Amino acid sequence: MPRIGTQETRPVDSRRHFIGRAGLAALAAGLAPRPGAAQAADNLPPAVPAWTRSQGEAVNWRPYGLPADFEKGVVKIKRPSPLPTEGVSLTPLQHLHGTITPSGVVFERSHGGTPLIDPQQHRVMLHGLVKRPLLFTMDDLVRFPSQTRIHFLECSGNTSRDWRSPVSKTVQESHGLLSCCEWTGVALSTLLEEAGVQPGAAWVLAEGADASGTSRSIPLAKCLDDVLVVYAQNGEMLRPEQGYPVRLFVPGWEGNVSIKWLRRIKVGDAPFMTRQETARYTDLMPDGIAREFTWFMEAKSVITYPSGGHELRGPGFYEVSGLAWSGAGRIRRVDVSVDAGRTWRQAQLQEPVLTRALTRFRFPWRWDGAPTVLQSRAIDESGYVQPTRAQLVQLRGYNSRYHNNAIQSWGIAAGGKVSNVQV
């Protein structure tokens, strides 16, 4: 359910209680019809609601379940782009809870659309500087020893539109190229061991079976460390737009390296200099030099409630809540400021705090009704501190589009409206 309060949300009126109301009076108030809700009274206690007075939907009414119709607003949104098969769709972070992103709303990025691949016909080719080139069926891949990991996935272009000014209206628009799932697959190191890597091997090419043939080069050391060849996501087989039937997953690195619809793995002695790592996905620095192979996702955080488009219903208690993550490992601490960065206090982290996974943070706040700005700041286990926007711009100028991990500011207006601001 959208977390935007309705007119029925009552403000806090006591320090002792979160949502203060005077005993039976509250119960009585609950029974009174409200403007525009004449029908509601029929369903309020002590009346027995309509849905209790008759049998519900049959058991297994949906053999594969779906969200309630009332939640139909909780969907991905496509960012406008010239071609229907090129672009992104964004995760509705403002409507989500916890840390697992439901597979139905995991963000999408594709350069040639989503291919619909028959898993019985699909093959993954492993060749190049190996002793035994191999061709894997899906049954082969699933038969290998498997691993399961919960990791975030973030596009390097996440928050890129807000580099100069805060144009995004919601956290879905600003930070929605971000998801976190449970991934299951076989370690790429296991497949490379099966093929036998030849002396001199130093890089690995991964290529997708989509129409764009998106491909990236990855250092062999990373491949032997923690890269997975993944077939399952959140317990079930990958969704088509997430790479069905098999994708690469490169923990802590920008999403485009985790090649979807994986078709080919080639081992070589140098990077392959593909289009997506030369013409694209490089960082243009102030001196005109483009940095290549900037895969790493630094520590970042964002408040998801309250965030752009939400509206607070008057002074009182609110739980500020958001997400923090780092390509370097675990989140060590998240600080929250409710006064535009003048003072910071430590937020509570939801356990378990997992490496390279979204971490939910929460911060109790009593709003006094005055305009202010909310911010969050992540610190990871390496000691890295999420920078302010000014620090980021000082270092990297205005040419950049990727890897914007600056502190996000949400302005709270006197009336309670929340909007994207820069301070």
Added chain:
Amino acid sequence: MPRIGTQETRPVDSRRHFIGRAGLAALAAGLAPRPGAAQAADNLPPAVPAWTRSQGEAVNWRPYGLPADFEKGVVKIKRPSPLPTEGVSLTPLQHLHGTITPSGVVFERSHGGTPLIDPQQHRVMLHGLVKRPLLFTMDDLVRFPSQTRIHFLECSGNTSRDWRSPVSKTVQESHGLLSCCEWTGVALSTLLEEAGVQPGAAWVLAEGADASGTSRSIPLAKCLDDVLVVYAQNGEMLRPEQGYPVRLFVPGWEGNVSIKWLRRIKVGDAPFMTRQETARYTDLMPDGIAREFTWFMEAKSVITYPSGGHELRGPGFYEVSGLAWSGAGRIRRVDVSVDAGRTWRQAQLQEPVLTRALTRFRFPWRWDGAPTVLQSRAIDESGYVQPTRAQLVQLRGYNSRYHNNAIQSWGIAAGGKVSNVQV
């Protein structure tokens, strides 16, 4: 994708490699058309597959994503029952990976069907031995401080049909009343504190808004310990059949206590002796005495691959994989036997091992092609050891239906067929 191997899965032929094949020969073999797969060759390397030769589905083709059409067999199955709105549907554990159960296939149990509740009209009433009776809107509940936990949910009737003889054909039939999700909500203790519990209070009644008005009594101590009032599951709002818009969640206890479609919480000084805790959900012992309030789910495990209905493709390497869980806390160890319980060896546990959550275990196995029986045995952090079926029957006789946590046996026939057996 179903993990049943196709004819293209090749057996292990070497001790060094999991799936041995001779280099380029393997690549060449991959190109040869196979019986009944004449079309496949067009899509195998070096041919460019059909789905690469044209643009795929548009970005955001499904604003709310769904599984691939090739996965349409991965669904819940309803167990036959006299009434369409009374009964269970079962989770397809044989097709799942990792530990998170996708919300689409989380098992169902309902006594009056699934009500379709308007969250704007829904109220939760908290009354009885409290200082201030309260009526909560959904907006009220979401506004309270929240918590997120990953926990299993198991029906006390899981595996009940196999008490006397192994009638279930698959692990979905035998153990499919089992799921594990990330749950987000407000602690029941927070709501009780808000209302103020009166002296003498000792029990809490939870009642659902479904047509059956399913209700259970829970000791106040448990409610103040770790019970949640949950509105989100795996990151999004609860699915209708899982209690939308709000349910109780009682960690480690039998599923029926986690009242769905939560409508009423009443505090009292004694158990309320509802139908579901007197006529139902009691354990009839050999002496004819029925034990009541047997909420606790003891340690249990089951091998999900290979399991009933699977078929091994000849001798060679297989990764035996399954799930273990305990209402008492963390799983400490899982042992696997590949010789009908004569010898046991320790399986690998997938980290993180969370309290009262499904834990995935894995065990590498080279099958020699001879008939045998596979078993798994869970030990939890309290030291409790999952019993054999004989031990359970010795203690509880044959009157019982609920809380069958016996060791499960899967027979492997000479040809590789896997079936449910008792040893």
